[in-house]
Amino acid sequence: MRTTIKDIANHTGLSVTTISMVLNNKADSIPESTKEKVFKAVKELNYRPNQMAVGLVKRQSKTIGLILSDVSNSFFAMIAKAIEDGCHEHGWNLILCNTNNHHDREVAYIQALIDKSVDGIILCMARENTKKRLSETISILNENHIPFVMLDRFSPQMDCGAVIVNHELGGYLAGKYLLDMGHRRIGCITGPNDLADSNDRTKGFEKALKEYSMKLDPSLMYEGDYDIDGGEKGTEYLMKKGVTAIFAYNDLTAYGVYRYAGRIGKKIPDDFSVIGYDDVTFSEIITPPLTTIRQPVYDMGIEAVRQVIKGIQQGDGKYERIEFDPEIVIRFSVKQN
Amino acid sequence: MRTTIKDIANHTGLSVTTISMVLNNKADSIPESTKEKVFKAVKELNYRPNQMAVGLVKRQSKTIGLILSDVSNSFFAMIAKAIEDGCHEHGWNLILCNTNNHHDREVAYIQALIDKSVDGIILCMARENTKKRLSETISILNENHIPFVMLDRFSPQMDCGAVIVNHELGGYLAGKYLLDMGHRRIGCITGPNDLADSNDRTKGFEKALKEYSMKLDPSLMYEGDYDIDGGEKGTEYLMKKGVTAIFAYNDLTAYGVYRYAGRIGKKIPDDFSVIGYDDVTFSEIITPPLTTIRQPVYDMGIEAVRQVIKGIQQGDGKYERIEFDPEIVIRFSVKQN
Numbered sequence: 001m002r003t004t005i006k007d008i009a010n011h012t013g014l015s016v017t018t019i020s021m022v023l024n025n026k027a028d029s030i031p032e033s034t035k036e037k038v039f040k041a042v043k044e045l046n047y048r049p050n051q052m053a054v055g056l057v058k059r060q061s062k063t064i065g066l067i068l069s070d071v072s073n074s075f076f077a078m079i080a081k082a083i084e085d086g087c088h089e090h091g092w093n094l095i096l097c098n099t100n101n102h103h104d105r106e107v108a109y110i111q112a113l114i115d116k117s118v119d120g121i122i123l124c125m126a127r128e129n130t131k132k133r134l135s136e137t138i139s140i141l142n143e144n145h146i147p148f149v150m151l152d153r154f155s156p157q158m159d160c161g162a163v164i165v166n167h168e169l170g171g172y173l174a175g176k177y178l179l180d181m182g183h184r185r186i187g188c189i190t191g192p193n194d195l196a197d198s199n200d201r202t203k204g205f206e207k208a209l210k211e212y213s214m215k216l217d218p219s220l221m222y223e224g225d226y227d228i229d230g231g232e233k234g235t236e237y238l239m240k241k242g243v244t245a246i247f248a249y250n251d252l253t254a255y256g257v258y259r260y261a262g263r264i265g266k267k268i269p270d271d272f273s274v275i276g277y278d279d280v281t282f283s284e285i286i287t288p289p290l291t292t293i294r295q296p297v298y299d300m301g302i303e304a305v306r307q308v309i310k311g312i313q314q315g316d317g318k319y320e321r322i323e324f325d326p327e328i329v330i331r332f333s334v335k336q337n
Numbered sequence: 338m339r340t341t342i343k344d345i346a347n348h349t350g351l352s353v354t355t356i357s358m359v360l361n362n363k364a365d366s367i368p369e370s371t372k373e374k375v376f377k378a379v380k381e382l383n384y385r386p387n388q389m390a391v392g393l394v395k396r397q398s399k400t401i402g403l404i405l406s407d408v409s410n411s412f413f414a415m416i417a418k419a420i421e422d423g424c425h426e427h428g429w430n431l432i433l434c435n436t437n438n439h440h441d442r443e444v445a446y447i448q449a450l451i452d453k454s455v456d457g458i459i460l461c462m463a464r465e466n467t468k469k470r471l472s473e474t475i476s477i478l479n480e481n482h483i484p485f486v487m488l489d490r491f492s493p494q495m496d497c498g499a500v501i502v503n504h505e506l507g508g509y510l511a512g513k514y515l516l517d518m519g520h521r522r523i524g525c526i527t528g529p530n531d532l533a534d535s536n537d538r539t540k541g542f543e544k545a546l547k548e549y550s551m552k553l554d555p556s557l558m559y560e561g562d563y564d565i566d567g568g569e570k571g572t573e574y575l576m577k578k579g580v581t582a583i584f585a586y587n588d589l590t591a592y593g594v595y596r597y598a599g600r601i602g603k604k605i606p607d608d609f610s611v612i613g614y615d616d617v618t619f620s621e622i623i624t625p626p627l628t629t630i631r632q633p634v635y636d637m638g639i640e641a642v643r644q645v646i647k648g649i650q651q652g653d654g655k656y657e658r659i660e661f662d663p664e665i666v667i668r669f670s671v672k673q674n
Contacts, residue, residue: 070418071421072418074409075409078409080409081435084408084435088442095436096434112400145340258624259622262622262624262626285565286619313421
């Protein structure tokens with residue numbers, strides 16, 4: 001247990017008020033000998049002023065909280081690293097909480113971060129958030145007047161700052177590339193249907209189809225869960241539909257496609273093509289290296305830090321929405337059809 | 338900014354003392370109408386008692402801090418997820434800080450966590466820690482009387498609780514398997530030479546060699562950095578030495594071996610064999626799936642939570658050291674020589 005000012009009082013026989021005055025440099029009327037007694041005890045008992053108590057006065061703890069949805073997903077782990085770097089550069093501390101995509105933990109952690117007096121929060125919301133649940137999360141932040149910025153996942157109806165990616169463009173780039181490579185029967189393994197970022201990819205994909213005078217075939221859309229398992233199941237489903245290419249809505253899903261292909265002895269891209277989305281580290285290492293849509297993860301993290309610090313320092317409630325453009329990274333998982 | 342008790346005072350015209358008495362249920366002598374006034378203001382201004390201030394009295398915040406060395410390394414990301422699950426199960430919150438393997442950030446974050454009144458800390462120390470630096474870290478924890486447990490990386494001289502893996506056994510299992518598969522010219526890409534967990538793997542590897550009446554050849558030991566880059570450079574070096582197999586001291590390093598092989602057009606395991614260490618998610622998905630030494634990451638995380646909570650609740654300074662045994666997971670990256 002940490003030493004409190006009360007322990008100093010017990011140790012020295014002085015009152016808490018006297019000690020507090022000495023430590024806060026408001027002790028002009030207090031004899032030097034008493035001051036020395038206090039400083040000696042502070043050193044002996046290894047007392048450090050409670051930042052939270054200091055925060056009550058200064059109202060700033062120079063700490064940003066980051067709510068992550070799943071730290072074991074490389075995309076979010078890379079974001080966390082970028083945000084940590086950004087905070088460090090500005091002289092701020094970062095504390096992270098991982099919700100494992102549960103809304104109830106998201107709410108609990110936001111409360112905990114507020115209780116620990118973070119000055120601002122960067123929120124990567126839980127996958128299981130519906131619009132109603134997200135509203136609840138946002139209300140808690142607003143009621144507590146905590147500057148925050150949403151990162152990656154976002155709902156356009158929400159009245160808040162955000163750092164996002166133009167996923168419609170991402171979906172378009174993926175679809176157009178597969179079409180340009182001669183694929184006409186393309187299956188998609190999407191994210192959860194109630195997430196805007198997944199639906200935006202679909203919109204973009206549809207736009208690319210339209211340029212080829214084609215329509216979206218709902219029977220080739222498999223709802224995944226942005227994870228490896230969903231990728232495997234989706235591939236099993238889409239193989240039966242005779243697709244020649246799969247658009248996996250994130251790289252984890254694409255790894256599931258690879259895993260299923262490996263299991264049934266199919267070769268990518270000889271037997272069918274795959275394009276991913278995110279461009280996390282392993283996509284370059286996997287065999288064959290994955291063609292994918294790159295999100296500028298690092299820049300997004302840095303921008304989120306910049307925005308939340310601006311929100312904390314200006315405190316005027318004004319917010320920005322910064323949208324990054326994704327780009328295609330062509331490797332070896334798609335072949336000409 | 339959060340509402341403080343002072344704001345309630347300004348709003349109601351009552352004194353801080355009165356409000357505090359009402360909120361702390363010590364207001365027998367205070368009229369009901371005053372109490373109601375306070376509760377109404379609390380609701381209107383959305384005041385929540387400051388957990389830190391409450392902690393000053395109760396001295397427990399039900400929060401555990403986790404110092405991670407590199408959240409973007411899947412091994413640590415998996416550990417973080419396990420610890421989060423363990424904490425959640427016990428009704429505790431977890432806050433994470435990521436040091437990016439820098440000792441100075443490690444020290445700063447431990448201070449920050451103590452300032453935020455975490456009750457205990459789980460420490461995955463920074464890779465750049467020398468013994469002297471680690472001593473400094475441990476001193477800060479001890480001087481502040483914070484129960485803590487070291488996870489994964491550890492120095493046997495330190496007087497503290499730890500959850501570790503028998504890396505000597507791990508090194509032995511890797512070496513023995515490669516030897517059993519007929520390899521005699523085996524290169525190692527180690528971790529940093531000043532880390533005990535790397536040296537322990539080497540000890541185990543040496544033991545396996547001895548069973549085959551062989552000696553460690555220092556020219557086949559390449560010092561890596563537990564990352565992909567080190568794996569690539571080490572492979573370039575060891576290829577020139579004509580090895581038939583490489584023991585990569587973690588899976589990230591093994592991915593570097595794969596990447597280098599891909600770059601120079603060599604096939605694993607046809608051209609040379611590789612064994613990894615950790616068994617993170619991607620090792621099963623990569624082509625060919627990686628034969629590796631599995632650390633029981635999830636169990637380690639859960640055990641660290643159990644130990645640190647025990648330390649917090651008993652507060653007797655007694656500690657345990659729990660050592661887990663690793664096991665070999667045979668996949669397809671090693672062929673008979």
